[in-house]
Amino acid sequence: MARAQARSKSSKLTSSVARTARAGVPDPSSTPGAHRAAIPDLINVELAVLEKAAPAGGIFLHEIKFDGYRMLARVQNERCRLITRRNQDWTARFPEIASSFPELAVGEAVFDGEIVKLNGEGISSFSALQEALSNGQTADLVYVAFDLLFLNGFDLRKVALEERKRILADILGSAPPTIRKSEHRIGGGEAFFAQACKLKLEGIISKRRSSTYSGTRSSDWLKVKCVNTEEFVIVGYTEPQRSRTGFGALLVGYYTPNGEIxxxxxxGTGYSREFLEGFKRRLQAIQTETPTAVLPKGTYMRARVHWVRPRYLAQVTFTEWTRDNILRHPSFLGLREDKDPREVVVDRPPAPLPPKKGARPS
Structure with a gap:
């Protein structure tokens, strides 16, 4: 009974990926803010600012924060290209999704969304997505569309978000099951966030209803997390112990505003045997004798460390930051090959904490 009730609540909240009943493609020529323009080769995506709580009131709308790969879907000349935020073409990695977009009743368009792997209750999992990709099992993956940037010769980025979403809903009314629309709720952010956390979702995204699409990180989009997950630069690894193969643990860090890591x-946890053995070879190819990261004062490496050049990003979940700004109980979720390590800065690097009472100054 309890499980059935949880599934019912989950389906209501994760109707964020429900398909709408409306169909058809509006003419954007009379839409306020729309203007004629060709689709540029490079489109910078909108990014969210981290906040501790969902904004109150009705100025913002709220959506589920999905745990997948951010992807622009560029539909032109009856074909679709799937482009990462680094402007990489990942169309070949997701053939089923790419082949679904030309079924939509649009001549040309650019969608913004997330490619995810959903479980039976509609909850996304980045580690499950990574496993599906590794095994070549991409048929069940879904593109969750949450924005529309271009449509049939018109640039919609200066159109208010709420209107862009209305047009998006019209287009996706008859979409194939591999393409779904991210549903949203107007107002009630605190309750929406509480329900998301109760269902063990990653968090929510709150977006200003009147906002345009600037292609930058701004307070028009806010993210509020239920769990601590971050992307970190991989800076080294340790040797395996006992029966483990490959490597023992990954050393991670983050770029500071002055450019150092x-x-x-x-x-040390969250890895499959296949990943341990396969990724070790990739790490060996980028080893360096020079330490890649700056260690906090008083931190020493007990195990032998192999430093590597900062080429790869790891998505990591953890319980909290320690007083010394070190991750507590971190676990590996997967590689983020869709992002450039230099673009990633921890959302809110922890400030150094004052010493405990009675502690001697260092």
């Missing part, structure tokens, strides 16, 4: 800890 600050060490954030060792991540």
């Amino acid at each position: 600050r060490y954030a800890g060792k991540v």
